[in-house]
Amino acid sequence: MTEALRKRVWARRLTLAAAVLSFGGIAAALLGAVGSGQGVWHFRTxxxxxxxxxxxxxxxGLIALAALLLVRRYGLHGLTRLNLVALIVSVVFVTYLGHQVRVSRQVPAIHDVSTNLDDVPSFYRLHVRQDNYADIPDLGRPPLARLTPRERWKAVHRMAYGDIRTISLPLSVSDTIDRAAALANERGWEVVTIDKVNGILEAVATSRFFRFKDNIVIRVRKxxxxxxxxxxxSLSRVGIxxxxVNAKRIRAFLADMQEAKQG
Structure with missing residues (x-):
């Protein structure tokens, strides 16, 4: 076998490896997420x-890049597209997950977010998890470490999400609940409580792949x-x-409620 032929064989092998790893990685990620969402295995798995x-x-992606150099050098143009697709898939997937990891490091490891920390809205049909304040980080700060878990949650919450606050609307309690219910339905949330008399709406938001469920309560007072x-x-049922996500959800929802005010 000549050197040129040997390199062509390696170009084909590298192309196959790039496709298997790139496309297989995407398939494995989807399998892991869907399997968790369907309860086949624990979400940590x-x-x-x-x-x-x-x-x-x-x-x-790295192998696809190397294979591209070989297939172009030896005129194997039929393999160029496959390597390009494998490379693009790799870059998109890695960029997306890398963004998620970067965001996770920029926000505190809490999962319960509220507009009012001194009078936190209570759930009625839905529940607060028993370990809700079990793993609140102290951020390496001794003053935070000395606080009770609930007070430490409040302190960390204020530092991270100080912009999330109570809003006021020039509407009746009943009309506000109606508006909140409409927005919840638009988002595909499962609305479990609508109580116009007490000004309460409860709903469950479910993530697309892992099927994580977050409990939501909206309280409206005159x-x-x-x-x-x-x-x-907004509170996550599992995880630390x-x-x-919960802060982002509240910001977006209240912004839409404010638009109703302007309309």
């Missing part, structure tokens, strides 16, 4: 699968000037960190 899928996809005073709480 799904995360382990996701981590290995991440590394496999990185390897696939203010001193007849306005609707709106508080919201929510990667900022």
């Amino acid at each position: 799904g995360f382990v699968i996701l981590r290995y899928a991440f590394f496999a996809t990185i390897a696939g 203010g001193p000037e007849g306005e609707a005073v709106v508080d919201m709480r 960190s929510d990667i900022g």
Whole structure:
């Protein structure tokens, strides 16, 4: 076998390896997420699968890059597209997961977010998990470490999500609950409680792949000037960190409620 022929064979092998690792990594990630969502295995097992899928996809992208150099040099143009697709898949997937990891490091490892920390909205049909304040980080700060878990949660919450606050709307309590229910339905949340008399709406938001469920409560009270005073709480049922999902949800929801005010 000549040297040129040997390198062509290696170009084909590398192309196959790139495709298997890149596409296989995506398939494994989906399998890990869907399996967790369907209860086939624990979500932590799904995360382990996701981590290995991440590394496999990185390897696939690097191999695809090397294979591209070979197939172009030896005129194997039929393999160019496959390597390009494998490389693009790798870059997109790794960029997406890398962004998630970066966000997770920028937000505190808490999973319960509320607009009102001094009078936190209570759940009625839904529940607060028993270990809700079990693993609140102290951020390496002795003053935080000395606080009770609940007070430490409040302190960390204020530092990270100080912009999330109660809002007021020039609407009745009943109309505000109606607006909140409409927005919840638009988002595909499962609404489990609508109580216009007590100004309570409860709902469950479910993530797409892992099927993580977050409990949500919206509390509406009549203010001193007849306005609707709106508080919201979003809490993850499992996990220590929510990667900022609950805060993002509250910000977006209340922004839409504010648009109703302007409309």
